[in-house]
Amino acid sequence: MDVTKSKAQADFPGEIHETAGGGIVLSKLDEVINWARSNSLWPLTFATSCCGIEMMSVASAKYDFSRFGFEVARATPRQADVIIIAGTIVNKMAPVLRRLYDQMADPKYVIAMGACAISGGPFFYNTYSVVKGADHVIPVDVYIPGCPPRPEALLHALITLQGKIKAGLTREQIKETSFLNP
């Protein structure tokens, strides 16, 4: 049987050998699963302030995050697997955010978009109502600075999250290896 190695898709984790009447794929199952997951992330329709407007812009035609596999925005956490915290989280919103996160099916990922979601941002000092960083409430995978961040920054964060999922590492392992800057 004649086995030839084909030019597989650049980001597919494995080898594809085309043979007569079919083909053979060589890979690790974990890597294929991570590859599939990273290219089909469903974000939750969740925004608490002005970063949400920027997020909508990224979803719309001009920036279009569906190019990277994020087009299926879900209105229910039970069908979403990535939550973009786009905006300020106040003390009253914190338990709601926690519940939304808990209702999302595993595996789930969190992006903290903008200064408010990272640290409280402009509301860090002298305020009685704002949570000083969404990571006090739920674990965060990717942080995007900015007030609000540029749409390109959100796209970068989404791609970074995909890289993180493809690497399949824990938070601590990522700190050690840093797959983005090998």
Next chain:
Amino acid sequence: MLNEELKIKIAQLLPAIEFEEGGEWLNIHVPSEAFRSLIVSLRYDAGLDFDYLFCLTAVDWKTHFTMVYHLTSTIHRHHVVVKVKLDRNNSEIETVSDIWRTADMLEREVYDLFGIKFLNHPDLRRLIMPDDWKGWPLRKDYEDPVNMIKL
């Protein structure tokens, strides 16, 4: 009605009113003891007919509070801003919630965040903050050691 005509008409109601001009809307400063009777006149007097309260808020100037009422008339298309100076230690004012239904919630919000008491309000409870919250968060001297990081 133009601001100038409005000014003449309102000045006839109460001589003690001070006017502030230069903005888009006519601003009037009313002594708190004359507030209730004036606001009733603004609402019901023919030619004034301020039937819509579109903003009710308060300002903390550290020395005193100012209550601010934005009124408009959907009939005559004229506007007025009523300002009332309140004592900071004894901040009380008559409610307007019986005149404009919307003031019910707006006054509860002002009570919630500034601690200004609205006399004869039907249901003066906190609106936004939790019921057991202590203090009035939008006052300039408000401090909250649990939630607040001081600059």
